[in-house]
Amino acid sequence: MPDPIESPPLEGVVADQRIRHLTRRSFVTGGVAALAGLGAWRWLGSATPEDGVPWPLRRLLGLNQSLVEGIGMPRGLAPTFSAESIRGASRINGLVGLSHEVDGSSWQLTVQHENRGIVQSIPLRDVQALPRLELVTEFKCVEGWSEVMQFSGIRFLDFVTHFRLATRSGRTPDPAGNAQDLFHYVYLATPDEAYYVGLDIASALHPQTLLSDTINGVPLSRAHGAPLRLYLAVKYGFKSLKRVGLVRFTDARPADYWAGRGYDWYAGL
Amino acid sequence: MRRLEAKHPRAIRWMHWVNFPLLTIMIWSGLLIYWANDVYEIRIGGATLFHFFPDWFYRTLGxxxxxxxxxxxxxxxxxxxxxxxxxxxxxxxxxxxWRHLLPNRHTPREAWQVLLHDLGIRKGSLPLAKFNGAQRFAYSGVILMGAGSLVTGLAIYKPTQLAWLTQLLGGYMWARAEHFTLTIGYVLFFVIHILQVIRAGWNNFRAMVTGYEMVPARERDHA
Structure with missing residues (x-):
């Protein structure tokens, strides 16, 4: 087919014929493309859901995670703020797993490792005896709001190191030197397991991941997760489990309350 | 006498039309996200002029x-x-x-003439060109907005890993507001774009589909 621009321009009746032909061809092509697109859209919407999301989208969320973990800027620190940036009362959202009363004085953490019979019970006061850290960061909820909050408590990394957790060998964990000895994931839950989160070990051992017992300078209320909660600066808030009762290290990716209800499992920021 | 002239390259046409459903899907899914914390409003003094968005808006569109x-x-x-x-x-x-698309030194004056012409203030015909001054501004602008959406979107998506970017945009809350404002900008662009396409007529619209336009041969000889 001659290109009208390369050859002498078409004029008059020939041009009219030619544009009619081009119009027919282009609209048919466009129509077919539009139908194909619509078909693809329908297919995507009706693809078998995996945890509440069509499986191709789940696959893409997984790819996003690998990409983010793979491009070698894995763990910067979340920006920190001065205490003056804290505005007003810390917002409360989500009360699943917090229904029963708790007694902080006798609180114990149950710690398990996959394929190991021993279940450890670690009293809260032993955790609280470890060095403390204050962290003022911007708490980010998946709903879209964010708030500068202060959490203080014990680094999860320090907790794991002191009690020699998270390793297959049972030795003291050494994320920098002997990462292969670490379990890939950790599962944390309320004592009744009504609410639970799954974390990749890198995020759990991030220096801004805390086991916290205060928020904005005051001890945690029940709604904020008394007596001990998790706080992660590098995840959306729904991963910051309130009322930590159970900690289990595992190599299989653990279940996660909101990831099972359509949200991204990784939820990394 | 009329003659046939090539106007829009095939690649441009495809990417233009592919962008239409993609942007629609991005705005639609963006609204699903925004609903969960729909805090933006236009306020004058203490009074709320418009809340983004009224409940009926979400309910009607699901x-x-x-x-x-x-x-x-x-x-x-x-x-x-x-x-x-x-x-x-x-x-x-x-x-x-890009030579047809980016603004040049004639563009501001020409865009002003187009505006006066389209508002019916200025009579007479506009200079014949693939894109007039107003189009150059609008189309270059909307490309910049697209880049802005990517940048602000990344700042919201990875505010720890890309903390420098989030900070550059004024922080997490500002990046969200900027991302939202750009979206409103697309919708305004879309409304005006559609109105102008309708005004310009079939020959112009057909050129975006086929790539070719019928041009009055006479005028072409003057150009």
């Missing part, structure tokens, strides 16, 4: 209580939107099409 769905679609289709947009920019520069 946009309520679908945050998880919105995030899944948004973080999947962002790739297609970004890749198509980057290809468009790349093609525009490599093919030389």
């Amino acid at each position: 946009l309520d209580r679908r945050l998880a769905t919105g995030m899944a679609y948004h973080f999947a289709f962002m790739w297609f939107f970004a890749i198509n947009g980057l290809c468009f920019v790349l093609y525009t520069f490599l093919s030389g099409e």
Whole structure:
């Protein structure tokens, strides 16, 4: 087919014929493309859901995670703020797993490792005896709001190191030197397991991941997760489990309350 | 006598039309996300002029209580939107099409004439060119907005890993507001774009589909 621009321009009746032909061809092509697109859209919407999301989208969320973990800027620190940036009362959202009363004085953490019979019970006061850290960061909820909050408590990394957790060998964990000895994931839950989160070990051992017992300078209320909660600066808030009762290290990716209800499992920021 | 002239290259046409559903999906899934914390409003003094968005808006369009769905679609289709947009920019520069698109030193004056003409204030015909001054501003602007959406979107998506970027945009809350404002900008662009396409008529619209335009031979000889 001659290109009208390369050859002498078409004029008059020939041009009219030619544009009619081009119009027919282009609209048919466009129509077919539009139908194909619509078909693809329908297919995507009706693809078998995996945890509440069509499986191709789940696959893409997984790819996003690998990409983010793979491009070698894995763990910067979340920006920190001065205490003056804290505005007003810390917002409360989500009360699943917090229904029963708790007694902080006798609180114990149950710690398990996959394929190991021993279940450890670690009293809260032993955790609280470890060095403390204050962290003022911007708490980010998946709903879209964010708030500068202060959490203080014990680094999860320090907790794991002191009690020699998270390793297959049972030795003291050494994320920098002997990462292969670490379990890939950790599962944390309320004592009744009504609410639970799954974390990749890198995020759990991030220096801004805390086991916290205060928020904005005051001890945690029940709604904020008394007596001990998790706080992660590098995840959306729904991963910051309130009322930590159970900690289990595992190599299989653990279940996660909101990831099972359509949200991204990784939820990394 | 009329003659046939090539107007829009095939690649431009494809990317333009592919962008239409992609941007629609991004705005739709963005609204599903925004619903979960719909705090933006236009305020004058203490009075709220408009709240983004009234409840009937979400309910009519089925946009309520679908945050998880919105995030899944948004973080999947962002790739297609970004890749198509980057290809468009790349093609525009490599093919030389940018000469028709980017504003030059005549553009401000010409855009002003177009505005007066379209408002019915100025009579007489406009200079014949592929894109007039107003179009150059509008089309270059909307490309910049697309880049802005990618940048602000990344700042919201990875505010720890890209903390420098988030900070540059004024922080997490500002980046969100900027991302939202750009979206409103697309909708305004779309409304005006459609009205102008209708005004310009069939020959112009057909050129965006077929790539060719019928031009009065006489006028062409003057140009």
